[in-house]
Amino acid sequence: MADLRVGFLGGGNINGRLRQVVERQRPYEVIGTFGRGDSLPGSGEADVVVEAATQDAVRERVPELLDAGVDVIVLSVGALADAGLRARLLESRRGRLIACTGAIGGLDQVRALRAAGPLQAVSIESRKQPAALVQSWMPAELREDLEAGGAEMVLADGLAGEVAQRFPSSANVAAALALAADAWNIATARVVADPAAVRTRHEIHAVGELGEVRIVVENAPSPERPRSSAVVAWAALRALDDYARLRGWGAPQGPVFL
Numbered sequence: 088m089a090d091l092r093v094g095f096l097g098g099g100n101i102n103g104r105l106r107q108v109v110e111r112q113r114p115y116e117v118i119g120t121f122g123r124g125d126s127l128p129g130s131g132e133a134d135v136v137v138e139a140a141t142q143d144a145v146r147e148r149v150p151e152l153l154d155a156g157v158d159v160i161v162l163s164v165g166a167l168a169d170a171g172l173r174a175r176l177l178e179s180r181r182g183r184l185i186a187c188t189g190a191i192g193g194l195d196q197v198r199a200l201r202a203a204g205p206l207q208a209v210s211i212e213s214r215k216q217p218a219a220l221v222q223s224w225m226p227a228e229l230r231e232d233l234e235a236g237g238a239e240m241v242l243a244d245g246l247a248g249e250v251a252q253r254f255p256s257s258a259n260v261a262a263a264l265a266l267a268a269d270a271w272n273i274a275t276a277r278v279v280a281d282p283a284a285v286r287t288r289h290e291i292h293a294v295g296e297l298g299e300v301r302i303v304v305e306n307a308p309s310p311e312r313p314r315s316s317a318v319v320a321w322a323a324l325r326a327l328d329d330y331a332r333l334r335g336w337g338a339p340q341g342p343v344f345l
């Protein structure tokens with residue numbers, strides 16, 4: 088069987104690292120990295136593309152990939168907070184959309200609870216170094232405070248989908264939780280700038296009829312891009328490997344958890 092053909096949408100911190108590992112350690116064929124404005128591959132060239140670009144890139148470029156029959160593993164899950172786009176992407180019957188767990192865990196169990204019935208409460212609190220949370224829409228004074236470290240501060244506390252959109256490079260995990268919980272109307276997210284947060288910390292809580300999930304994940308920030316956890320490239324590799332195994336491509340031996 089031919090090798091799995093993998094492309095990368097976005098060639099920054101996460102996909103740069105991922106591509107390097109795939110090239111060195113996996114039996115997959117790297118077909119290229121696609122940046123802003125590059126023409127995208129069709130199903131004759133790529134089997135799967137890993138998106139680690141931006142929420143805008145998901146909106147603007149992923150429909151074209153799916154329509155061309157290419158599967159897409161998405162990291163910028165916050166784009167799916169838009170209900171219209173979410174339906175468009177998840178309902179694709181040509182290329183399939185795969186949401187990556189990214190920086191957090193426990194989504195498997197959240198989904199198991201949700202399969203048994205609607206959830207009663209879903210929340211995530213994310214703590215990061217203040218400078219990693221600076222956004223262009225913030226007033227200059229707040230941006231300067233965050234850059235300087237400042238005191239602990241709650242920067243957002245609201246519906247998970249809205250928070251994911253307000254922090255498009257920092258709170259995709261909030262949308263990933265709302266997606267897994269199928270709870271866009273009740274899932275909440277709080278973003279805290281924490282000068283003491285040497286590690287990025289995500290605390291997840293979900294309550295359903297059959298039980299409760301409490302997960303705390305503490306991640307080392309990427310040295311080059313502290314707003315992204317360093318483990319995310321490896322979460323994407325895990326997703327790619329599980330995809331390859333399930334689809335029958337040559338892949339390293341190991342378990343698949345769905």
Ligand SMILES: NC(=O)C1=CN([C@@H]2O[C@H](COP(=O)(O)OP(=O)(O)OC[C@H]3O[C@@H](n4cnc5c(N)ncnc54)[C@H](O)[C@@H]3O)[C@@H](O)[C@H]2O)C=CC1
Nearest residue numbers: 097098099100101122123139140144162163189190259315
């Ligand atoms: N689900 C999760 O847990 C996480 C998701 N992410 C998502 O992954 C994204 C990438 O993270 P990093 O690699 O750390 O950021 P980065 O800023 O290092 O890399 C992003 C790359 O995408 C490129 N890009 C921007 N717009 C593009 C477009 N329209 N088409 C193609 N390429 C485009 C940029 O030029 C840059 O090279 C974040 O913006 C975020 O949306 C990041 C961390 C965790």
Ligand SMILES: O=C([O-])CC(=O)C(=O)O
Nearest residue numbers: 190257258259260315316
């Ligand atoms: O990497 C993280 O810890 C989370 C993150 O940036 C995101 O969800 O966009």
